[in-house]
Amino acid sequence: MLKKSAVIGFGSTMIGIGVNGFILPFHLINGGMFGISLLFNYLWHFSIGLTFVFLNIPVYLLAYKSDYNYFFYGLIGAFFSGFMIELLMPLKDVFDLPIISSVIIGGLIIGIGVGTMLRNHISPGGMDLLALLLAKWTKINVGIIAYAIDTVIIMSSLLILQEPRLLYSLLIVSIVGLLATAITSWNHFEK
Template sequence: MNILKKMCVILLGSILLSIGINFFLVPFELLDGGIIGIGLIIKYLTGIKPGLAIILLSVPIFALAWFHNKSYFYNSLHGMLFSSFVIDLLAPSRSILPEFQIPAVFSSILGGIFVGLGIGIMLRHETSTGGTDLLAQFLSKIFKINVGILIFIIDALVICLGGLLLSKETFFLSCVTITVVGLFTSLCTWNIKGSNIKTS
């Protein structure tokens, strides 16, 4: 894929991801899984910008990728940096636009749709926002457990942590969100063979 097309894909994916997070997840303190979810927990508890938190949390994962999986490093670094920047860049627009007067459960679904589409579009064009899948791949080799199961476990732990630190409502609605994210990511990446990049 040429550079211009890849940048357009990253821009579109990042905007969709940012809309899902800023307009539908953040107002109700909802979570996605993986690194994005941990970044949102940090934002809710400390006020630190989630994009900045995602970048800082991703440093050890990308360091690991640099030494053990350079294709993952190159395919994901620009997507992670740009999407994190856009998440923080668009955050102030919540105060400019009228608040969405919708129930939390619908917000969790709509947030999941936007996040899933953003992630899926990038994955379909062989880029991503990075995530915890590299860690899952290494743990899979150590413990001989399917990598998909480990990714699911990591996401579940993030959601459970959010439930403990934030609220039971956060836990249940975030379960809805990650289910919808997974569905729409899968729809976007349907018929792609050999893709093992999963973002969070």
């Protein structure tokens, strides 16, 4: 339990730093449920927070029925990730970097946080929880599944909103997905 708490604290802090310090200043879209919530807000002016909560309900119900530990640690991981994003909001005005540098650094920091959590079977949010469950059932690396889901979300947003800046979001999820895949595959390299 102590190790899981440390992983949640570290991963959530990294996500909060990456999102606030490097991604939010350029109004980019993340993958996952947050990305879908932003898309719904842009299209129909739905509340981002309420949409995020409602979209997560089916995934958490599925996790509750399938694997209680994934459900429990996913709930804690999502709560602390959301808390750290809110707590570290002042970082959005700290760094003054070009967009490409900010995207790369933010993607690396978020990728380390997400990858560390996923490696320890902890989800920082609903889509990552779904990716953990799918990885358990299919034996496909969780980082690859999360990357595929996030890519579909970003590409759909790009097609629907026709906002070229969202291509930077694709770079973010690519970096996060590659790092998460590498971190969750680490034990394969040790053998």
